Amino acid sequence: ADSPLATPWIEDFQPEFALPEYPRPQMVREEWLNLNGLWEFAVLSRDEGSPDRFPETILVPFPVESALSGLGRRVTEDERLWYRRRFKMPASWKGRQVLMHFGAVDWETTVYVNGREMEHHTGGYDGFSVDITPALEPGRIQEIVVSVWDPSDTGGQPVGKQHKEPRGIWYTPSSGIWQTVWIEPVPEVSIAGFRLIPDVDDQSLKINLATRGEARDLVIEAVAFSEGREAGRAIGQPGEDLHLAVEDPRLWTPDDPYLYTLKLSLKRGEEVLDSVDSYFA
Structure with missing residues (x-):
C-alpha cells in the first residue's frame, strides 16, 4: 500500500x-x-x-x-x-x-x-x-x-x-x-511461566516457576551461565521460591549492560520433560 x-x-x-x-x-x-x-x-x-x-x-x-x-x-x-x-x-x-x-x-x-x-x-x-x-x-x-x-x-x-x-x-x-x-x-506437563527477582546484597536470584498440568514428583533445575561457563546451580520444587546463588556477580550498569543466561528445566528424576532459556542481570 x-x-x-x-x-x-x-x-x-x-x-x-x-x-x-x-x-x-x-x-x-x-x-x-x-x-x-x-x-x-x-x-x-x-x-x-x-x-x-x-x-x-x-x-x-x-x-x-x-x-x-x-x-x-x-x-x-x-x-x-x-x-x-x-x-x-x-x-x-x-x-x-x-x-x-x-x-x-x-x-x-x-x-x-x-x-x-x-x-x-x-x-x-x-x-x-x-x-x-x-x-x-x-x-x-x-x-x-x-x-x-x-x-x-x-x-x-x-x-x-x-x-x-x-x-x-x-x-x-x-x-x-x-x-x-x-x-x-x-509436553503434557510443561513450564507455564516464571518470575525472576535478583538480590544484589544476597548475591542470588530468586526464581518462582509455574507449570501447566500436574506437577507431582517433579523438580526444577536452574543453571546460570556467564560467557558460556556455569555460574550457579539450584534445584527446587515448582511453585516454591528457588534461590540461585551467583558468587561475585558481574552487576549490570549502563556502561556494562551485562546479562547472565539461564536454563530452567522441568525434570522427573533424570528425565527432562521441558526446558526453556532465559536471561537475568
Whole structure:
C-alpha cells in the first residue's frame, strides 16, 4: 500500500521475513513455528457471520491501517475483520500439546481452529495464548480463522492516542493483529511461566516457576551461565521460591549492560520433560 513515509527499508521488505525473530526472548524454546506472513483477509459488517470468501490478503502482524499490511485502509466500528491462515503441522510434534500465541490483537478477538471456536479475548495490548490441541486434525492441513472487532476511540477500552480522526497529538488507529502469531509444541506437563527477582546484597536470584498440568514428583533445575561457563546451580520444587546463588556477580550498569543466561528445566528424576532459556542481570 502507498505510504506517506516510504523508506528504503520498506521498499526492500519481503513478506516471508515479517518479524522472523523469536517473539519471547524471556522464555525461549527450541521448537516453534512462526505464522507471520500473508494471510487471507476479509472485512464484513460487524453483525455478519463468517465470510464465504476472503478476497484480500494482509501481511501479519501489521495493523490494517499501516502501509506494511499491504492495505493501508481505515476501519469503522461497524466493521469486523476476518483473517484466515492454513498451515501444516510438523510431523515431529505428534503426541504433544500445541499452544498458539498472539503477541497482541486490537481489540476483541475470537480464534477458530478447523471451524471450532477456541478463544475469545478482549484487550488490545496484552498477549494471549490458547491450547489448540483439541481442534487439530492429524493428517490434514490445519486452518486458523481470526475475527477482530475494534471500535477504537468510539468504544470504552483504553486506546492511548489512537483516534478515528488523527490530528495534532492523535494518531491513526492500529486495528487487528499487530504482534507476532506463533505456535509451539509442549509436553503434557510443561513450564507455564516464571518470575525472576535478583538480590544484589544476597548475591542470588530468586526464581518462582509455574507449570501447566500436574506437577507431582517433579523438580526444577536452574543453571546460570556467564560467557558460556556455569555460574550457579539450584534445584527446587515448582511453585516454591528457588534461590540461585551467583558468587561475585558481574552487576549490570549502563556502561556494562551485562546479562547472565539461564536454563530452567522441568525434570522427573533424570528425565527432562521441558526446558526453556532465559536471561537475568
